[in-house]
């Protein structure tokens with residue numbers, strides 16, 4: 001039996017007994033009336049999994065009442081393993097994300113989206129299904145080393161963060177103020193917020209003022225929600241909030257170096273058309289963006305000279 005010291009929601013010091021088989025008992029040292037108990041499965045007692053376990057405990061063990069208040073602070077510590085969580089609203093959010101059927105499939109991949117997820121990354125519902133996987137964002141960023149990058153649809157910052165690590169500077173634009181707030185927070189988690197100018201605004205209105213600023217424009221516009229893959233061939237006019245042709249025309253007025261992150265079923269002939277109809281024509285390179293050997297998207301690199 002291992003012994004942990006715990007702060008309960010009332011900040012009453014508790015002795016916590018974690019047995020290999022039975023329940024963990026959170027027993028207040030001074031106040032017996034605030035008795036609490038909870039099951040934690042010791043072999044899974046990993047700080048990354050704790051919120052998932054807490055949410056499961058509440059539903060799968062009828063005889064045990066889950067009495068951890070998610071809105072207050074909980075500290076578990078031992079010589080071998082330690083965990084400090086100051087803001088328990090984060091735990092509550094994690095429990096919701098892990099059980100929300102819309103988010104769960106993305107939440108399971110959370111460390112592929114942000115390897116530093118546990119350090120306070122914030123993602124809203126749209127962000128969950130639209131953030132670029134970190135491994136892919138790193139590849140995008142490699143192509144922009146030393147450049148000034150405009151991340152035209154920055155979302156919660158999956159790409160912005162990786163650009164900030166290697167580029168000369170980044171302008172990160174999103175129309176949704178909450179997304180920008182989250183992207184700022186997330187860039188802070190990665191220690192790169194100082195390399196980014198965050199802008200809340202409509203890219204289409206801002207485009208004329210970006211003309212002389214950027215070397216590369218990065219476009220990861222909304223694909224119209226998770227249903228994009230239900231069509232056989234994703235057409236440029238399915239991009240949102242404006243069709244891909246007018247988007248491309250506008251972005252070309254900023255710089256000929258354009259990176260577009262697009263659905264894996266995008267019509268490649270239309271991308272070639274965009275490159276060849278440009279004046280002068282642009283070089284186009286198509287990259288399959290893969291995770292675990294599986295193609296999940298296409299990245300199109302347009303440039304006046306091969307990048």
Ligand SMILES: C[S@@+](CC[C@H](N)C(=O)[O-])C[C@H]1O[C@@H](n2cnc3c(N)ncnc32)[C@H](O)[C@@H]1O
Pocket residue numbers: 130131132152153154155156157158159160173174175176179201202203204220221222223240241
């Ligand atoms: C696919 S997400 C970008 C994800 C981002 N690359 C990441 O890794 O987190 C598209 C974003 O475009 C934003 N957006 C939609 N219309 C916009 C507009 N007119 N101007 C700027 N941002 C817009 C949405 O709020 C959304 O966050």
